[in-house]
Amino acid sequence: MSAAPAEAAPAPLADIPHRTSPAGVAAMLGSGLSNQIGAATGSLAFPVLGPVGVVAVRQYVAAIVLLAMARPRVRDFTRRQWQPVILLAVVFGTMNLSLYTAIDRVGLGLAVTLEFLGPLAIALAATRRRVDACCAVLAAAGVVTLMRPQPTTDYLGMGFGLLGAVCWAAYILLNRTVGSRIPGAQGSAAAAALSALTFLPVGVVVALRHPPTAASLGYAVAAGVLASAVPYLVDLFTLRHVPPAAFGLFMSVNPVLAALVGWLGLGQRLGWADGAAIGAVVTANALSILVSHRRAPGG
Structure with missing residues (x-):
C-alpha cells in the first residue's frame, strides 16, 4: 500500500480568491452549458x-467517468477527508432526484426557480457589499421572469424544489471543502461512487418495471x-479559484442557458420578456464581476 497522502490544509483566508478570473x-459557462444540454x-x-x-443512470455514468479519471485512493482517506465526501455523496443523488421530482409535480418553471434559491442564498450570505x-436581487428577478413559475397547491412538489435548493447550496460549500482536503478530483470521484451505490437498487427496480430501450x-x-x-469536475476546480458568493450568483446563468438551449436546440421561441430577463441576469453577473476586479486587493 502506498503512503497516505498528506491532507491538504484548508486554504487560509489570504489565499481565498476575492475576484473572478x-x-x-x-x-462556469462551460459547466452550465454542458449541464443544460445534458x-x-x-x-x-x-x-x-x-x-x-x-x-x-446519471449517477452510474458520473461514477464510472470520475473513477476512471481520478482513481481515488480511498483506503488512504482519513476520517477528516471522508466526512465531506460522504456528505457530498448524499447531496449528489438528493439534488438530482429532488429537482426531477419537483419538475414532474410542479413544472419546470417553478422547480428551477425554487432550486435557484440555494445558490442565491450563498451569494447573499457571503456578500459584504x-x-x-443588488446584483443578486436583479439576477433573481431575471430568473423568476424567465421561468415564469405558475401558482400551485402541490406543496409536496414545492417541498422537493426547496430541498433541491438546500442541496445546491450544500453542493457549492461541500465541493469547496472536498477540494481543499483531497488532491485532484479524488474526493468528487469517491462521492460519486458512493452515490451510485445507493442508486443500484433503484436502477434494478426501474429496469424490471420499465425495460430500457437502446435509445x-x-x-x-x-x-x-x-x-x-463534466459539471462535477469543472465545478470542483472552479470553486478553488472563484469566491463562493460569485459562484452562487453565477448559477443564475443556468436558467438563461436552459432557455437558449431550448430555443436553439428545441425550437422554443423567446419573447421580449424572456429577452429582458436574460439581459437582467447577464447584467447582474457582469456588474458583479467588474466590481470585484476593481475592488480586489492588488487588482
Whole structure:
C-alpha cells in the first residue's frame, strides 16, 4: 500500500480568491452549458425510464467517468477527508432526484426557480457589499421572469424544489471543502461512487418495471456525462479559484442557458420578456464581476 497522502490544509483566508478570473467565468459557462444540454438530452428518456431511472443512470455514468479519471485512493482517506465526501455523496443523488421530482409535480418553471434559491442564498450570505446584494436581487428577478413559475397547491412538489435548493447550496460549500482536503478530483470521484451505490437498487427496480430501450439508455448515458460528470469536475476546480458568493450568483446563468438551449436546440421561441430577463441576469453577473476586479486587493 502506498503512503497516505498528506491532507491538504484548508486554504487560509489570504489565499481565498476575492475576484473572478476570466478563466473562472469560462469554466462556469462551460459547466452550465454542458449541464443544460445534458438535462435536455436526459429528458428524452423520460417516457421509457422516468425521471428516477434517468437520475439513476446519471449517477452510474458520473461514477464510472470520475473513477476512471481520478482513481481515488480511498483506503488512504482519513476520517477528516471522508466526512465531506460522504456528505457530498448524499447531496449528489438528493439534488438530482429532488429537482426531477419537483419538475414532474410542479413544472419546470417553478422547480428551477425554487432550486435557484440555494445558490442565491450563498451569494447573499457571503456578500459584504451593497452592490453584490443588488446584483443578486436583479439576477433573481431575471430568473423568476424567465421561468415564469405558475401558482400551485402541490406543496409536496414545492417541498422537493426547496430541498433541491438546500442541496445546491450544500453542493457549492461541500465541493469547496472536498477540494481543499483531497488532491485532484479524488474526493468528487469517491462521492460519486458512493452515490451510485445507493442508486443500484433503484436502477434494478426501474429496469424490471420499465425495460430500457437502446435509445433511452443512450440519452440517459449522455445526460450522465454532460449533466453530471463534466459539471462535477469543472465545478470542483472552479470553486478553488472563484469566491463562493460569485459562484452562487453565477448559477443564475443556468436558467438563461436552459432557455437558449431550448430555443436553439428545441425550437422554443423567446419573447421580449424572456429577452429582458436574460439581459437582467447577464447584467447582474457582469456588474458583479467588474466590481470585484476593481475592488480586489492588488487588482
